[in-house]
Amino acid sequence: MTAAVLCIGTELTRGELLNSNATWLAESLTRIGLEVTAVDCVDDDRGRIEAYLRRLSGEHQLLVCTGGLGPTTDDITTECAARVAGVGLVRDADSLSQIEARLARFGVKLAASNAKQADFPMGARILPNPNGTAPGFSVRLGGATAYFMPGVPAEMKSMFEASIEPDLAALVSEPRRQIVLRCFGLPESEVNDRLSGLESAFGVTIGYRASLPEIEVKVLAQAASSDAALAVARRAADEVRARLGDHVYGEGFGSLPEHVGGLLAERGLTLAIGESCTGGLAAELVTRIAGSSRYFLGAAVVYANSAKTELLGVPPALIAEHGAVSAAVARAMAEGVRTRLGADLGLAFTGIAGPDGGTPEKPVGLVHWALATASGTQLRERVLSGRRLDIRRRAAFAGFDLIRRSL
């Protein structure tokens, strides 16, 4: 069976909004074991919405729709679904009183526009919305089972997980299971090359998602039972690990800074960072993780040379001799921030993020990084590719990878 996703809303066809719902739904359906072959968007036009629902419910066995369930006059998805299903609308008393109660909590009275959110195609199954006013619903359209959800991402996701995903497992005759391996330090083309032949050898599908500069390798297996699928995925994932070596730093959804944060917390170690070219990005990547205050003490973002001296005690003579972008200054920054903040680990970056400031000897992309610990300081240097923001990101991740490898 094939599945389609339909997102409804003029804000999408006008490009006012990045359609992250579509990607999230396509990925979720694929992970469960469905073959998604179409992901469409249509504007808030009655004729076009109905035409899309008719066509997609004729071409697919499963249709998952978002958007157009709100209270305003351009929210017409429910009416269109009822017309395509060939049934009338009925008001659901339970949903109405829940909408009323929810509005009352915010001190708002029920308006006619909100009441309409309790209308559903006759015979539809109602999908509760704990995070918003508009419930979703499920209805048969031709040969397809169709689900309708609000477009607000948080409401859509929780509704999908609570009310739709459990249904779908039953629809899938061959359940699919996925293992996600997280890699750092290899270009995507080389990951590809190293994994060639693995799909046919293990009977799995390999998907990639580059989330610069990390790569997620998704190993998808399908089998008669969920357990059997997981066993196939496991065998293939072990082979992926063997082929990629220690470039695989973990499984699941935590990014490299989270992984490293977990290692630091586990071992009771503290971290301080000195940043020049990364400009606060490394600290930002650490502190965006809730609970990072357990292991992160602070950072000195030392853009100006005077700041390197004032905050981290880098001697002006050292900068004059080697230049701000040098192994010597990276070392002085890492050791300086470690000592000043009394941390177990001091990580530092200095480099040329561009677009200007490069020279033949020190081109744009040149980054020195250093990790100072009680047992000494490790130095690394590379010319990183990409534009300013890519270089900063690659540098910060390379620093976290150095911590990972040294722990």
Next chain:
Amino acid sequence: MTAAVLCIGTELTRGELLNSNATWLAESLTRIGLEVTAVDCVDDDRGRIEAYLRRLSGEHQLLVCTGGLGPTTDDITTECAARVAGVGLVRDADSLSQIEARLARFGVKLAASNAKQADFPMGARILPNPNGTAPGFSVRLGGATAYFMPGVPAEMKSMFEASIEPDLAALVSEPRRQIVLRCFGLPESEVNDRLSGLESAFGVTIGYRASLPEIEVKVLAQAASSDAALAVARRAADEVRARLGDHVYGEGFGSLPEHVGGLLAERGLTLAIGESCTGGLAAELVTRIAGSSRYFLGAAVVYANSAKTELLGVPPALIAEHGAVSAAVARAMAEGVRTRLGADLGLAFTGIAGPDGGTPEKPVGLVHWALATASGTQLRERVLSGRRLDIRRRAAFAGFDLIRRSL
């Protein structure tokens, strides 16, 4: 006339990739004056690609497609387009030698798979690709003009701007012009309310794009000539400015940190930042802008209390008396970082980003920020809404807004 966007690729229908191409194209076509009513994605399946091309070229007068022009066996868009156009494929000698030359520069020999990228439907107009191997093309499909471009965003965008956009202006009988106003400090619902009635009064379309915590208000006007459209947009944009007051900080595409950076550079002022709850984000937002070293000296990310004392000289007794999240500490941080780094302006943040750490007196979202200058220190405090990353972002932008208003 209506327009549709079609993105081709199994990586999209599987949700492996956020479809930013679709949003970019929908927005570009809308800005030019076209009514985009469908934005579809289909997987790399011959039958389905052809069905989508047939349907969309029947329903629309303009069709813009991306993806499936690469060298691999699942890149079949050109063949499908030729079949739907009812013509054969012809190899273009010029394109072939350009592909050959490009590959030679990277030391690669032309393979059969690359040669196929020089094949086009007979009668097609070829669209050069200065940034990659695969040229695009344009061909009539039924009643529609259809454009085909590669899926790599940078190649797609430059091809669209160089070879397609100039064509489209001629297709649009009533050209559209757009003015983008950038706002900070009002919730989207209030921006909406304040602008109500403006669309009909001025004959324009108002679009919003919330790029948290900023809001872009897009004023779109359509008229017989481009100049007339711009004049209409200008009148309406002036009214938007009048209604939103000094919450509008600029026009065009520079975000608030860029705008503030421009002001600092213009006046020859330098900035230093002390960050607790924002954890490096404020510095990161400043330094992601190329050239920010002209006005940014550095930042101290002082997560631990000891770091507040060590890097910024905040007295431990002050922290003990008022707590780390307090106006007194925000002041000491702003004044400390200003003095230590010898900056004209010292900006500082301390707060509770959550999800934990809140108390009834100091709830999650409470942020104090301070701006120290030669003429004194301004203090601000608010309970910001949202989750951890939202609170950090709102806080950082509120700090930049305080600089803007004080300059």
